[in-house]
Amino acid sequence: MSLGSRKKMWTVALMTAAVMTTASACGGGSGGDSGGSGDKVKIVFSYWGSDARQKLTEQALKKFEEKNPTIDVEGDFSNWDSYYEKLATKVAANDAPDVMSIEIRGLSEYAGRGALADLAGKVPSADLDQQVLSSGQVEGKQYAIPTGVNAFSMLANPSVLEKSKQKLPDDKTWTWDQWIELAKQISAGGGGVMGAEYNPNPAWLQIFAAQRGEKFYDGNKIGLSVDTIKAWWNISQQLIAAKAAPEPAKSAELLTAGPEQSLLATNAGAMGMWWSNQLNALSKASGQELELLRMPREKGAPTAGMFLQPAMYYTASAKSEHSAEAAKLIDFLVNDPDAASILLSDRGLPTNSKVLAAVKDKLPPVDQRTLAFIDEVKGELTPITAPPKGALQMEDILKRNTDEVLFGKTTPDAGAQKFLSEANAAIAG
């Protein structure tokens, strides 16, 4: 081996090492905040959703940048499944986005752990629906501004009902028993159509419990009684026993497959419970006009139990170096008709009365019907507050325990006890 080649070898080795170190250093630094783009302030806005939402949001952000030439907004988009992991990791790494989208179940988690800034007085909120706005408060501080609202309601397909010679019920007075009966009739009416599909959504249990005078979350405890949980499971059990809804295994599969594959969306079922903003996707998939209905009631229930749920919230990072700009972006997104005329009802129906008046005519027909429906039931709604920490796990806990009961792995009594202890443990943590 000659000296020349040895020298060359060393040079190559050292250069490789140098390149590797700098490369990894660059990798670590590229996520940095300000700087770079001249005297513009750069803020990051994180959100989740579909491709359609990403396109709309990018458009809205561009509009905001036009109106605020000194601010540069970077949209940080991810799909729903990985959203919270990504967000939590960023918050943990002290690299939290300046403006973050969070839904109601995650609000206490983030606010309670000091990740969010109090937005009271920073984002004008006088024109927003005050009751909905108050759901963005945790311990008296306005950590979150609602993007828009949804209602969990019964959706029905009138033409499927007609085929089985049934009529749409009067949703002002109908009870759970009548709903079950109707579902049975539809299933029995032939045509291979299922009367109903059930879904272990905590929102349904929340409505059902409210009709019995119980709160899902009562402060930092679960306010549900064993009887209520059992009665709620009993509805699904009756449906399954009468073949008015699919068996548990099929239901589980439908749930995993998502709204577009549901019985309602594929015209294989007559009724199902969904969030009102899902009406759009469901109608599109079904190709038929679907009807929004009030949820059935318990006999003699004092209240309908339905509620307006903010589709999601805009929040700002407590550690943001550009909190003024972050507040400005949130202000634009909820208060500016320009933003609303792009985003429309994608993040729920806007609650800002002035904005709503300005964009009402631009809303697609389906959204206009949802708006009319919400207006109609407005007087019957129950106000809601942000659930405690740990609420993010509630859907899983409820689903698991519901499955255990419906698959016959445990008795409703034992299942209800187990649900309560698991749910209480989750929100106590």
Place this chain on the structure above:
Amino acid sequence: MHESMSDSLSVTAGHRRPPAVNAHKKREALTAYVFLAPWFLGLFVITVGPILASLYLSFTDYSLLEEGSWVGADNYVKMFTQDDRFLTSLKVTTIYVVVSVPLQLAFALLLALALDRGLRGLSFYRSIYYLPSLLGGSVAIAILWRKLFGVDGLFNAVLAVFGIEGPGWVSDPDTALGTLILLHVWTFGAPMVIFLAGLRQIPQSYYEAASVDGASRLRQFRSITLPLLTPIIFFNLVLEVIKSFQSFTQSFIVSGGNGGPVDSTLFYTLYLYLKGFKSYEMGYAAAMAWVLLLIIAGLTGVNFLASKYWVFYGDTK
């Protein structure tokens, strides 16, 4: 530096050989380390650092969103005394490993034996059978599995031809784990290829001698193939046990991310992930990771100890 280098070089070329060789070796080692430096950097910064950090975190209540505080061995104690789901996940994973690994290895060996009989187009078949191993851990296959074994899936459609009404294999708590075991057995390609290589190393003369002595094929398999293949079986066993204890994707995708139905497919790693990223109990998740490491290390140790009694290395005796 250059000076000394050229000095030592001239020594290498000189007469005093032993020390020169020594110096030469040292220098070669140094060169090797310089070349390895980038990799070492990665190892320490990206792998060893986080591993040690996770050991520390396992003794805290770190939540990912806020700093944790020291809680001693609480996480470890809680796992075995208060957490039913942890025990469920341990049970599910153990059943999965105990059932699927032997089945998979038996299947792999069977096919390797079949392919070893001088089949024409061997490399083609080998590739075909290896394919599932490449795909088995992937998201796409997991989704396919969900479709295949659904209530209205292909599998039930086939059963329907024979008048059998199958359950929703992946969505019924009684059968869901079975479908995942099947998926694992299906990925027999990697051990099969290793078995094939092992079979090739058994000298043909042994079989010839046995034939002359009138030994049946079965006898030949029991007395020649199996004993000489034990090191390979052992190797595959250790590898597959480690791999299957760490399975994640199948359960994550097939169950829709929650180990359902009714925790019947709640793999250990999936529960670890749920704890860390869904319940924000990262300290607890870190503790679980260390327990998993101990379990795997323990099992591998037991495997090695037991191997003394059944693994036959041709060259030692």
